[in-house]
Amino acid sequence: MNAGHERLFELLASRATEGLSASDSQRLESLLEESPQVDAEGFDRAAAAVHLALLGPEMPVPEALKWKLAAASRELVASRHQVEADAAPRRPADRPTPGRPGAFGWWAAAAALVLALAGWWPRLFTATEKTLDEGRTARLPVESLARDPATLRVAWTATEDATAVEASGEVLWNGERQAGYMRIAGLARNDPKQYQYQLWIFDRARDERFPVDGGVFDMPAEGGEVLVPIDAKVAVGEPYLFAITVERPGGVVVSTRERIALLAKAG
Amino acid sequence: MTTAPADGSASVLERIAAGEPNAIQECIDQYSGLVWSIARSMMRTAADAEDAVQEIFLSLWKNAATFDSGKSSEKSFIAMVARRRLIDILRKAGRRPKLVALPENGFDPPSDDHLATQRGAEAMVAKRLLGELRPEQQQVIKLSVYQGMSHSEIADATAIPIGTVKSHIWRGLNLVRSRIEEIDRAAGDATT
Numbered sequence: 001m002n003a004g005h006e007r008l009f010e011l012l013a014s015r016a017t018e019g020l021s022a023s024d025s026q027r028l029e030s031l032l033e034e035s036p037q038v039d040a041e042g043f044d045r046a047a048a049a050v051h052l053a054l055l056g057p058e059m060p061v062p063e064a065l066k067w068k069l070a071a072a073s074r075e076l077v078a079s080r081h082q083v084e085a086d087a088a089p090r091r092p093a094d095r096p097t098p099g100r101p102g103a104f105g106w107w108a109a110a111a112a113l114v115l116a117l118a119g120w121w122p123r124l125f126t127a128t129e130k131t132l133d134e135g136r137t138a139r140l141p142v143e144s145l146a147r148d149p150a151t152l153r154v155a156w157t158a159t160e161d162a163t164a165v166e167a168s169g170e171v172l173w174n175g176e177r178q179a180g181y182m183r184i185a186g187l188a189r190n191d192p193k194q195y196q197y198q199l200w201i202f203d204r205a206r207d208e209r210f211p212v213d214g215g216v217f218d219m220p221a222e223g224g225e226v227l228v229p230i231d232a233k234v235a236v237g238e239p240y241l242f243a244i245t246v247e248r249p250g251g252v253v254v255s256t257r258e259r260i261a262l263l264a265k266a267g
Numbered sequence: 268m269t270t271a272p273a274d275g276s277a278s279v280l281e282r283i284a285a286g287e288p289n290a291i292q293e294c295i296d297q298y299s300g301l302v303w304s305i306a307r308s309m310m311r312t313a314a315d316a317e318d319a320v321q322e323i324f325l326s327l328w329k330n331a332a333t334f335d336s337g338k339s340s341e342k343s344f345i346a347m348v349a350r351r352r353l354i355d356i357l358r359k360a361g362r363r364p365k366l367v368a369l370p371e372n373g374f375d376p377p378s379d380d381h382l383a384t385q386r387g388a389e390a391m392v393a394k395r396l397l398g399e400l401r402p403e404q405q406q407v408i409k410l411s412v413y414q415g416m417s418h419s420e421i422a423d424a425t426a427i428p429i430g431t432v433k434s435h436i437w438r439g440l441n442l443v444r445s446r447i448e449e450i451d452r453a454a455g456d457a458t459t
Contacts, residue, residue, distance in 0.1 A: 013437030016350075018417045019358045039448070041347070043437075045339055046444035047412050048346035049389035051305060053397065054413045058300035059307055065317050069299060069324055073291040076328055 008035060012043040063220040064227065067181075071142045071229035074179045142181055142227060150176050154242065154264040156184065163188040163197075163246060164261040169225065171242045171264045173201075178235060185225040187244075187261060192218050197244050197261065198251045199230060205237035212236050216251035240266050278341045284332035291328055299324075301342065302349050309353045309415030315360075323352045338451075340387045357415055392450065393443050400439055403427065407435040 008031040014020055020028060032040055145151055151174040158164040166186035173180035182199065190196060199214030206212070215231030246259035279297055282290035302323050306316035327348055334344050397405055407427065410416045418436065422429040 009441055010433065010437050013440045014418070014433070016440065017354070017411045017436055019354045039444075041338075042444040042448065043440050044347050044351065045343060045389070046393070046440045046447060048339075048343050048350055049393035049443055049447065050397065050408060050412045050440070051308075051350060052343065052346050052387070052390035053394035054409060055301075055304055055308065059304045061299045061303045062313070062317065065303070065320060066295070066299065068317075068321060069295045070292065072321060072325060073295060073328070076325075077288045077291060 005035065005038070007031065008038060009043070012038075012040070016043040016047040067227045067229060068142060071145075071179075071181045071227060074181075074229045074231065075142070075145060075177060077179075142229075145174050145177065145179060145181070146172055148174055148177075150174055151180070152239065152266055154266045156182075156244075156262040156264050158262060159260050161246065161259050161261045163190070163259075167262055169262075171230075173230065173236070173239055173242075175236065175238070178232065180230040180232075182228040182230065182242075182244075183225055184219070184228060184244075184262070187219050189219045192249055194249070195246050196249055196251060198247045198255065199228075200243045200245065200255060201230075201232060201236050201239050202241035202243070203237050204240055210254070211241075211243070213251070213253070214242070216247070242266070278334070278336060280327070280331040280334040280341055280344070281336070283328055284334070294327065295324065298327075298342075298345050301345065305346060305349045306353060308413055309350075309357070315356075319353055319356050322356070323349045326352055340389060342387050343389050353415060357417075388450070389447055392446050396443050396446060397439070400442075404435045404439055407432050408439045411436050412440075 008028070011020065011024055011028040011031065014024065015028065032038065146153075151172050153170055153172050155170045156168060158167045164187055167184065167188075168186055169182060169184040171180065171182045187197070196216045196218055198216045200211040201214045202208055202211045213233045215229070215233075217228045220226060242264040243260055244262040245255050245257060246261055247255060277285065279290050279294050283294060299320070302320050303316065306319045306323070307313070310316040310319055327345060330348070334341065339347070397408065400408070403425075406425065407421055410421045410424070411418065411432075416424070418432045419429055421427070422432050425432075427435075
């Protein structure tokens with residue numbers, strides 16, 4: 001190994017372990033140009049292999065982080081869809097799946113919600129803002145969505161279902177991005193083997209008997225406020241009501257609407 | 268080291284690069300534990316690690332097309348991307364060393380069985396070669412790679428001269444790098 005190679009390898013090893021200053025980066029680029037046969041990523045791969053060799057059993061990922069990652073992934077997918085939509089004619093809206101009608105429960109709850117919302121809004125937003133660390137969350141994709149003026153924000157109203165006695169929070173939905181998430185606090189922890197929560201989105205463009213399935217989710221044991229990404233199975237046009245029901249594990253295609261935990265009426 | 272799926276199917280990063288939306292969530296399901304563990308080993312606080320993990324995944328998704336299954340395993344590639352982001356973050360933050368006591372008896376790496384099944388061939392090679400180094404070299408490499416300490420921080424913590432620290436690191440990593448490349452070449456010759 002000549003002196004040039006030794007310096008090159010020293011710089012590659014430094015880059016792979018502690019990073020390089022701007023001047024060392026320039027020097028490295030110059031040395032790599034002189035030695036095109038050297039694999040520029042070899043030391044990075046070696047450091048990764050050493051790290052994998054030293055790492056013990058994988059640590060459990062915090063639930064809040066899982067949700068943030070899921071929300072970020074949805075935002076990325078939505079961005080990609082938006083790019084595709086801009087480049088191609090829009091396809092016809094998905095047709096709702098025929099199923100069991102049962103509109104009365106939704107409408108009764110929605111009517112009650114109109115009365116309840118007036119008192120809920122200011123209190124909910126005060127409580128929610130207190131839980132945010134603006135400095136940290138501003139960098140999160142979910143927070144960019146929250147700051148988007150096009151994002152719809154609606155506070156949850158708890159029903160009399162036993163799971164929702166102390167529940168609160170809000171739902172955020174951005175139609176342009178086709179992405180959103182829910183902030184929920186106080187909803188009862190669930191055993192996923194017994195039951196799960198499921199979000200439904202009522203869209204003015206669709207038959208109200210067939211709301212859009214917004215995804216199945218669980219409430220963690222830790223309690224406190226959680227972020228749940230909305231996983232809408234089809235495109236949502238103009239949402240006017242969000243509802244969380246209690247369903248069997250895995251969720252359902254059409255809800256019987258026997259247990260409604262939370263509602264959020266938009267507009 | 269080529270580690271493409273045995274059934275010839277595309278890896279999760281290759282499917283992300285191909286625009287398959289479900290692959291992004293699969294990537295989280297499959298690798299969030301690994302990335303989180305790597306981040307926790309290098310970052311001082313859980314909050315810092317959480318922020319870093321989000322940046323790492325965004326970087327992975329947006330650069331999935333750069334993964335080459337002919338050059339490394341997917342797990343190794345993800346570890347490499349994670350480490351790069353973490354090193355960047357540490358440098359930008361002025362590098363905050365982890366304030367933990369150095370283990371008296373060294374570290375407690377995973378078993379061979381665990382490595383072989385969970386971490387892949389490169390990790391097995393690295394573990395074997397690390398075991399052949401002198402204890403002082405091993406300690407320096409572990410503090411650098413596993414804990415993300417800078418070379419000067421290691422010199423301060425171990426009272427080993429900085430030049431020796433740098434030498435231990437590059438010679439140790441060079442050994443691993445050379446061996447992995449040898450195996451790759453042998454594998455390439457065997458298939459041609």
